[in-house]
Amino acid sequence: MGRIFEVRKSSMFARYDRMAKQFSRVGKEIAIAVKKGGPEPDTNPALRRVMQNAKGFNMPKDRIEAAIKNAMGKDISSYEEVLYEGYAPHGVAVLVVTATDNTTRTVANVRSHFNKGGGTPGNSGSVVFLFKHLGVFKLKSDGLNMDDMELELIDFGLEEIGDDADGNIIVRCAFTDFGNMQKALEDRGITPISSELEWIPLNTVEVTPEQAEDVFKMIERIETDDDVQLVFHNMA
Template sequence: MGRIFEVRKSKMFARYDKMAKGFTRIGKEIAIAVKKGGASPETNPALRRCMQNAKAINMPKDRVEAAIKNALGKDTSSYEEVLYEGYAPHGIAILVETATDNTTRTVANVRSLFNKTGGTLGNSGSVAFTFRHLGMFKLNPEGLSTDELELELIDAGLDELGEDSDGNLIIRCEFADFGNMQKALEEKGITPISSETEWLPSNTVEVTDEQAEDVFKLIERVEQDDDVQRVFHNMA
């Protein structure tokens, strides 16, 4: 009985950590959006997107409002978005998105985490060219015709329209068309469940289960760093 309790408690803390990390990530994205485009979601598309994503992960409304208010403060940190590139064990390419107010601290931490888990941090441009930088929108399929939607969004830069494992519609476009796609969906009265940019590998690498464990160990350690937003890889 004690063992079952410990396992349940461990899973509960893991879910809490994931939720807390998600709230922190969205909070930083809100701060960046407000600094760049102001605190009004009506005139700031990036902030509207952040608020949609906050709702998707059940981030409390008061935390969203607090993040916006804090971003307006004169003494708050100005976050810089920095992409780090490198390799995990077994030649797996890794991209690390960060939002930091101290790049010296962040690069030192990320490099240390790579080194401790058998990876190597590379130079800018050493890995990113093997990925595609895309925009991704998740939509509730209710009331939508995929055939009509596909035709109507081609001019906005539609690259791919499909479904995820939960039956949600997934729209992808090139990163350069991200704003155009957001605008096109808004003009059609469609509010995405969530929308974000992502890095998809042009080619994937097959690994064994044991090798995958090594790679996931690095990813998990890197994701725990406070400055890290998301981590992408090319493992199949």
């Protein structure tokens, strides 16, 4: 089961607003988690996940606490997660994860980004079948044995275990087993570097460097939208 993963990100945010975009994304994720499970991380696994990821890219503690407090306010915007689908140029499938308080605005903007980027927006179900929804945990390898972990975690939904180019251990489980895997790691005193719900392509599309540039230009356009949280694609 163990193998090396080449961990890819859908695209890089523009350098000038990368941190601001990350903080905005976490703020919305906190709002969604608090609304669903309450403000106490001890009893809210989704909130624990978001807080851990926030610490991973050095979001200040006071900003995390302020986001939780704001999420408890009666007047705070009520965000919901919505998934949009479509194709980038050259037949590359794209999934866009959004957190929005106005779906009318968001769907119009996302469709516009696809069209202006040379892609084609799709209906629900048109692309998602090309991906698998997985929980992805990145762990420091210090003191951990991959073979032992595979045996210990198989009963908690482990689907794949491997390492990335930086030597970190990557654990993947089904979306529905995310909570079980999170608790299994916590019970063993393992704090992930990050833990995300990702859409992993079942197969990838080969493109030329020039075609890849066209795809990334469209994805970067989408990622600048305030309602967009993450973008996934199946480009090799």
